[in-house]
Amino acid sequence: MLSFSTISKSIDSWLRATFSDTWTMVIEMLIAGICVISLFAILGLILVLMERKVSAWMQIRLGPNRVGPKGMFQSLADTIKLLVKEGLTPDGADKFLFNLAPILAIIVAMLLMAPIAFAKDFQLWNMNIGVLYVSAVSSMMVISILMAGWASNNKYSLMGAMRSGAQIVSYELSAGLSILVVVVLSGSLNLNEIIQSQADGWWIFKGHIPVIIAFIIFIIAVTAETNRAPFDLAEAESELTAGFHTEYSGMKFALFFLAEYVNVFIVCAIGATLFFGGWMPFHIGNWQGFNHVMDFIPSSIWFFGKTFFLIFLIMWFRWTFPRLRIDQLLNLEWKYLLPISMFNLLLVTAIAILGWYF
Numbered sequence: 001m002l003s004f005s006t007i008s009k010s011i012d013s014w015l016r017a018t019f020s021d022t023w024t025m026v027i028e029m030l031i032a033g034i035c036v037i038s039l040f041a042i043l044g045l046i047l048v049l050m051e052r053k054v055s056a057w058m059q060i061r062l063g064p065n066r067v068g069p070k071g072m073f074q075s076l077a078d079t080i081k082l083l084v085k086e087g088l089t090p091d092g093a094d095k096f097l098f099n100l101a102p103i104l105a106i107i108v109a110m111l112l113m114a115p116i117a118f119a120k121d122f123q124l125w126n127m128n129i130g131v132l133y134v135s136a137v138s139s140m141m142v143i144s145i146l147m148a149g150w151a152s153n154n155k156y157s158l159m160g161a162m163r164s165g166a167q168i169v170s171y172e173l174s175a176g177l178s179i180l181v182v183v184v185l186s187g188s189l190n191l192n193e194i195i196q197s198q199a200d201g202w203w204i205f206k207g208h209i210p211v212i213i214a215f216i217i218f219i220i221a222v223t224a225e226t227n228r229a230p231f232d233l234a235e236a237e238s239e240l241t242a243g244f245h246t247e248y249s250g251m252k253f254a255l256f257f258l259a260e261y262v263n264v265f266i267v268c269a270i271g272a273t274l275f276f277g278g279w280m281p282f283h284i285g286n287w288q289g290f291n292h293v294m295d296f297i298p299s300s301i302w303f304f305g306k307t308f309f310l311i312f313l314i315m316w317f318r319w320t321f322p323r324l325r326i327d328q329l330l331n332l333e334w335k336y337l338l339p340i341s342m343f344n345l346l347l348v349t350a351i352a353i354l355g356w357y358f
Helices: 004-018 021-058 074-084 095-112 130-138 141-151 155-186 191-196 208-225 250-275 288-294 299-318 326-354
Strands: 117-119
Touching (some): 004 021, 021 074, 021 095, 021 250, 021 299, 074 250, 117 191, 130 191, 130 250, 141 250, 155 191, 155 250, 155 326, 208 326, 250 299
């Protein structure tokens, strides 16, 4: 069956037969870069449309329905509008940092794509410390937000950036502890090895209640880290206009907008990998017949299906819960999620040592 892995192996074989090893590596890096940029563009178009359609469905309305069949080209029309819109730089702004911030946001998002396994044997970079790499690089996103808020020379932007900084730094703790739950059970920081450890069942099922608790905390924490409602204090329209990107327009605004949706995809891809087996089909123990049938579905379908299910879940949050106040947001993390995460990690460590999991 045709899949990402067979395509990548065919391209690699042809390049090695045609060019030297050095040129093969250079060409493959160029192809990988072009594919990531193309994936960014496609994800931006799909996720913006998906957000509008999901919100319309939850509010019992149609959503975009004018541009293209059933509004399918609405995202493309918005992209063209942003491309031709003039990018303004406010008086008194630090021009270098103001222009650098959205570029840094998109670079961080691109770096996070590296260790994600999109399908079986299809990964940009299989590193031994994939989980640590994702946790470390994702922390850099707050730098671009703080940079944008300060460089804009706007009090609303600065206030939004400060809120975002406090929010991201706080919720990273719970997200990290939730991820460690799966690391302890699988015994590896390598994302591929974590996926392979779920060949006889996903951790969300065979890890008992502690893994379910870790997943719930992970979803809440990454929703806050990506500045999504009900944790969108950094962009609170009713209070701060648009928060840290109030002064941005044109393609600079588009880069921030794209980075937000790509980050949602990335955190959901990580969640799918850690808790739902990534590209691994749904297997049940020694049920060979059932497992064999599940293997007929391409691994890429499994991965993207799980990832988009989690994206839908995060969108569901946005259109269900009202925005929290900043004190409620920080109380939720420091008084509830963090203590629960620490106790949960201790409990999972005991379960892993005693072997009390399937």
